[in-house]
Amino acid sequence: MTAPNPYQPASDLLAGRVVLVTGAGDGLGRAAARAYAKHGASVILLGRTVSKLESVYDEILADGGPQPAITPLDLARATSKEYDGLGAAIDKEFGKLDGILHSAAELGTLTPLELYEPELWTRVMQVNFNAAYVITRLCIDLLKRSSDASVIFSSSDVARHARAYWGAYAAAGGALERLMETWADELENNTHIRFNSLNPGAVATGLRARAYPGEVPDQHPRPEEVMAPYLYLMGPDSRGTTGRAFNAR
Numbered sequence: 001m002t003a004p005n006p007y008q009p010a011s012d013l014l015a016g017r018v019v020l021v022t023g024a025g026d027g028l029g030r031a032a033a034r035a036y037a038k039h040g041a042s043v044i045l046l047g048r049t050v051s052k053l054e055s056v057y058d059e060i061l062a063d064g065g066p067q068p069a070i071t072p073l074d075l076a077r078a079t080s081k082e083y084d085g086l087g088a089a090i091d092k093e094f095g096k097l098d099g100i101l102h103s104a105a106e107l108g109t110l111t112p113l114e115l116y117e118p119e120l121w122t123r124v125m126q127v128n129f130n131a132a133y134v135i136t137r138l139c140i141d142l143l144k145r146s147s148d149a150s151v152i153f154s155s156s157d158v159a160r161h162a163r164a165y166w167g168a169y170a171a172a173g174g175a176l177e178r179l180m181e182t183w184a185d186e187l188e189n190n191t192h193i194r195f196n197s198l199n200p201g202a203v204a205t206g207l208r209a210r211a212y213p214g215e216v217p218d219q220h221p222r223p224e225e226v227m228a229p230y231l232y233l234m235g236p237d238s239r240g241t242t243g244r245a246f247n248a249r
């Protein structure tokens, strides 16, 4: 499924909304955090590297966006106490949540399954899959307080159809699709929360460069250039759409 193309979001598309973005320090998460703020959202920036989150924070203020919040969290190591603290902090500061974009991810290695390092496998599953479940779960009550909430799980070609050597990255991506469908099915009729996945296609980010080190980076669009479907799925124009697997292009 694809979002409307071309899509022209209203300048105040996300005014008054509170959106949590994981992996907000770099790549697609960084671009989405800036795009959401530019369209009026108060954005909670969750990521691993504080200096990167601080620079996104400064960019959002320089763009004239609402003041964001910074939540440093290493999803490979986060404890249940830290997760509880995250939920409590959002509740205290904002009292509700209108959306989550799950964009934090690790590539792991491109390796045959029989040679994949089990510790690395566990780490990739933790960051890319388990953390997305735990964060969504801890935010459900906050999302229920919104009249129109949207949860977006990042996907990829190999999440939809695995290929050799993509290991834990593909397995976690496939599991995320099933998680998205399960949340959507369980909450479709009794809440205002929708759940969809979005495959951005090839985009020039650090993750892409690590997966394909031989590629010329500018052969793919920059994250800022693929934000239309991220805005469409986060905002009210996609109201009523849930349980769907979207492709950005």
Ligand SMILES: NC(=O)c1ccc[n+]([C@@H]2O[C@H](COP(=O)([O-])OP(=O)(O)OC[C@H]3O[C@@H](n4cnc5c(N)ncnc54)[C@H](OP(=O)(O)O)[C@@H]3O)[C@@H](O)[C@H]2O)c1
Residues within 6 Å of the ligand: 022, 023, 024, 025, 026, 027, 028, 029, 046, 047, 048, 049, 052, 073, 074, 075, 076, 077, 102, 103, 104, 105, 106, 127, 154, 155, 156, 157, 199, 200, 201, 202, 203, 204, 205, 206, 207, 208
């Ligand atoms: N780029 C593509 O071509 C492409 C294609 C298909 C799907 N996707 C999907 O799009 C999403 C975003 O990817 P991207 O290309 O934007 O990747 P990216 O540029 O590498 O950004 C990933 C972000 O996740 C954060 N992160 C990684 N491990 C973390 C951890 N343990 N705890 C907290 N944050 C962590 C990184 O933090 P640091 O900045 O601290 O490293 C970074 O900010 C992913 O789900 C990816 O699978 C991307």
